[in-house]
Amino acid sequence: VYRAIQFVGRFGCEIEPKTFVLLQDMVARGDLETLPPERVTEEFKKLFLKSAQPSLGLELARRLGIIEKYFPELHALIATEQEHEWHPEGNVWIHSMMVIDWAAKIIRRPDCTLSDTEKLEVVIGALCHDLGKPATTRIEEGRVRSRGHSEAGVEPTQIFLDRFTFGSTINESVLKSCRYHLQPGVLGRSLEQKIFSASVYRNGVRKLLRKIHPQSWRVLIAVAEADHRGRALAEAEGAYESGETFARVIAEHHLDEEVAKPLVSGEDILRAAEEMGIILKPGRRIGELIRLVEDLRDHEDVTTKEEGLEAIREVLGKE
Numbered sequence: 001v002y003r004a005i006q007f008v009g010r011f012g013c014e015i016e017p018k019t020f021v022l023l024q025d026m027v028a029r030g031d032l033e034t035l036p037p038e039r040v041t042e043e044f045k046k047l048f049l050k051s052a053q054p055s056l057g058l059e060l061a062r063r064l065g066i067i068e069k070y071f072p073e074l075h076a077l078i079a080t081e082q083e084h085e086w087h088p089e090g091n092v093w094i095h096s097m098m099v100i101d102w103a104a105k106i107i108r109r110p111d112c113t114l115s116d117t118e119k120l121e122v123v124i125g126a127l128c129h130d131l132g133k134p135a136t137t138r139i140e141e142g143r144v145r146s147r148g149h150s151e152a153g154v155e156p157t158q159i160f161l162d163r164f165t166f167g168s169t170i171n172e173s174v175l176k177s178c179r180y181h182l183q184p185g186v187l188g189r190s191l192e193q194k195i196f197s198a199s200v201y202r203n204g205v206r207k208l209l210r211k212i213h214p215q216s217w218r219v220l221i222a223v224a225e226a227d228h229r230g231r232a233l234a235e236a237e238g239a240y241e242s243g244e245t246f247a248r249v250i251a252e253h254h255l256d257e258e259v260a261k262p263l264v265s266g267e268d269i270l271r272a273a274e275e276m277g278i279i280l281k282p283g284r285r286i287g288e289l290i291r292l293v294e295d296l297r298d299h300e301d302v303t304t305k306e307e308g309l310e311a312i313r314e315v316l317g318k319e
Helices: 002-011 017-029 037-050 054-064 066-070 092-106 116-128 154-161 168-180 183-192 198-212 217-229 241-253 255-260 266-275 284-298 305-318
Strands: 138-140 143-145
Touching (some): 002 037, 002 054, 017 054, 037 054, 037 116, 054 066, 054 092, 054 116, 092 116, 092 217, 116 154, 116 168, 116 217, 154 168, 168 217, 183 217, 198 217, 198 241, 241 255, 266 284, 266 305
Antiparallel strands (some): 138 143
16 A cells, blocks of 8 residues: 555556555555554655655545544644635645645755755655644634644654654654744745844844754755745745845855854863863853853854853853
């Protein structure tokens, strides 16, 4: 059954009617419950990585009853409507199928530098990005709203991933894509509308990189772009400016390098303390002081190493 799903996704073939009934009967009988998670995972990997249109396989899974029976988080998307102004394509399931197909296009671009693991993170992240909408969708003043769906999507995404054996690295990345997929667009619009200055935008990007670390920011941007394009709107067809701006600012200011390296190091702190006549030992306290500086940095209260050390000296002087 799962092989049929990934074959349809990969090759766009049709299921012969008698075979379809056979597969449907197997699902209804519960035959799939005898399969180990590792086997199911491998078939889904083929669907996700080798299909130009993974939605074809997922649609077959829906028609066979697999989605309703084994993946209720995905099945709930079918009955979840969206605001027509932003999603004229229809419900969240339709949108998610468009998004996963766009994810498949993005990872196949000639200039894509993502590893196979990262490509898998993109496609699964695209599938799961709106799993929080069923729990958060409401009608407010005649309009469909899904406030807080990014945060709400983390739990159902974790439940979905627990049925597979993709591994902790992929799972963590998918969860972060679910949680933060709206942020590149929010930051981009805030800069475009001059709500944010260039420096505030840059700091916002840096903070987001910290939140998703060690996930590659390219994975998050790919999921965000797929979400942006997976809609029946003309604006989804042009350049993805939020992603382009995000990438340009990271490159110009080496923000991805900054995330991997805090503003002040443990050695910097030990040296500053020693100069004050304070004896500190490597351990939890050093980590707390490093995080203190990074938090101040997030709020733009410090921007240089010396400012960070001065903040530490002030704290140590009060202890």
